Amino acid sequence: MKGIVIIVPCLVLLLLTACSSQKNMFVLLPDQDGKVGSIEVINDKGSSVANKPGECVSVAGSNSKPQAAPALNDAQVRATFAEALAIEPLQPQSFLLYFKTDSFELTNGSFELLQPILAAINKTQSTDVSVIGHTDTAGSKEYNFTLSTKRAQTVRDLLVKRGVDPVIIEVSSYGEADLLVPTADNVKEPKNRRVEVIIR
Amino acid sequence: MHRIVSFLLLFVLAAPWPVFAADDFAGSVKNVQGSVSVKRQKMELKAARGMKIYAHDVITTGKDGSVGIILRDNTVFSLGPESELELKEYVFVPDQGSFAVLARMVRGTFVYMSGLIGKLSPDSIKIETPVGTIAIRGTRFAAKIAGN
Numbered sequence: 234m235k236g237i238v239i240i241v242p243c244l245v246l247l248l249l250t251a252c253s254s255q256k257n258m259f260v261l262l263p264d265q266d267g268k269v270g271s272i273e274v275i276n277d278k279g280s281s282v283a284n285k286p287g288e289c290v291s292v293a294g295s296n297s298k299p300q301a302a303p304a305l306n307d308a309q310v311r312a313t314f315a316e317a318l319a320i321e322p323l324q325p326q327s328f329l330l331y332f333k334t335d336s337f338e339l340t341n342g343s344f345e346l347l348q349p350i351l352a353a354i355n356k357t358q359s360t361d362v363s364v365i366g367h368t369d370t371a372g373s374k375e376y377n378f379t380l381s382t383k384r385a386q387t388v389r390d391l392l393v394k395r396g397v398d399p400v401i402i403e404v405s406s407y408g409e410a411d412l413l414v415p416t417a418d419n420v421k422e423p424k425n426r427r428v429e430v431i432i433r
Numbered sequence: 434m435h436r437i438v439s440f441l442l443l444f445v446l447a448a449p450w451p452v453f454a455a456d457d458f459a460g461s462v463k464n465v466q467g468s469v470s471v472k473r474q475k476m477e478l479k480a481a482r483g484m485k486i487y488a489h490d491v492i493t494t495g496k497d498g499s500v501g502i503i504l505r506d507n508t509v510f511s512l513g514p515e516s517e518l519e520l521k522e523y524v525f526v527p528d529q530g531s532f533a534v535l536a537r538m539v540r541g542t543f544v545y546m547s548g549l550i551g552k553l554s555p556d557s558i559k560i561e562t563p564v565g566t567i568a569i570r571g572t573r574f575a576a577k578i579a580g581n
Contacts, residue, residue, distance in 0.1 A: 257579055264546060295565070313577060314577070316499040316514055325548075360461060360482065
């Protein structure tokens with residue numbers, strides 16, 4: 234009995250360390266929101282899927298079948314990938330600013346979002362900010378393209394006026410081509426009259 | 434209405450900044466530590482924070498090096514020491530529905546995180562390694578590649 238008590242934890246330990254000692258391995262991780270998808274490792278000899286956090290696929294070489302290996306716990310993940318995890322950038326942040334109808338004037342609520350946007354740019358020391366203009370489907374495509382461009386430029390100017398280096402801002406516009414809320418043509422939809430600011 | 438359009442058009446045409454960024458960069462270096470180089474055509478550049486990354490770039494870290502890169506669609510690649518990543522192809526044109534991520538993890542340690550392409554068109558993402566390719570469904574994973 235005593236023997237089993239010792240052997241079982243040893244076996245468990247052996248199994249747990251198995252994946253982290255592999256030459257080639259792929260470990261599924263949760264994203265920053267805790268969500269987990271799946272990966273499949275494929276070569277000529279076969280394939281193997283990981284779809285739970287910490288699950289591991291190991292491959293001995295290009296002539297070996299990918300195989301499910303015991304999952305890694307957090308400590309093992311941190312130990313094996315310490316440097317890559319330490320340098321991993323935060324997921325880019327995205328803000329939506331809304332506009333009054335047929336106008337490039339921000340809604341009052343959206344104007345108040347400028348401060349959090351500036352704070353995020355400073356905090357992450359971002360060197361890559363996208364400002365992307367959109368409209369709803371009221372009006373012609375050409376008119377809306379121009380309007381979305383003006384909206385994006387308005388936001389760009391507001392950020393630059395508040396100290397953001399214009400060099401790091403990329404402005405683009407989609408007109409009515411990329412609706413947040415799908416609608417028929419010629420529909421006024423406040424949620425589609427927006428500029429998205431992405432801070433990378 | 435026409436007058437407003439003409440006025441706006443004039444404004445757009447006269448704007449000193451590009452309305453559409455003509456620059457076709459794939460992403461940029463967000464975090465960098467130690468020695469990290471970027472091979473572009475025949476040049477070898479020292480990676481620096483904010484540096485733009487293009488398709489066909491090969492990113493290599495030294496013994497003390499690590500680097501984090503964010504691509505246009507928010508895909509994130511992080512490399513630990515003695516690692517090499519080749520960004521073979523990158524297309525992100527959402528309004529035309531064209532997407533492609535083709536990268537090769539040559540050796541080392543990596544953390545990968547899907548971006549918008551992972552949501553909009555997961556089949557457009559292909560990660561190669563010397564021991565197999567990886568199909569990804571909107572997620573984050575770590576890889577250690579030592580080879581054969």
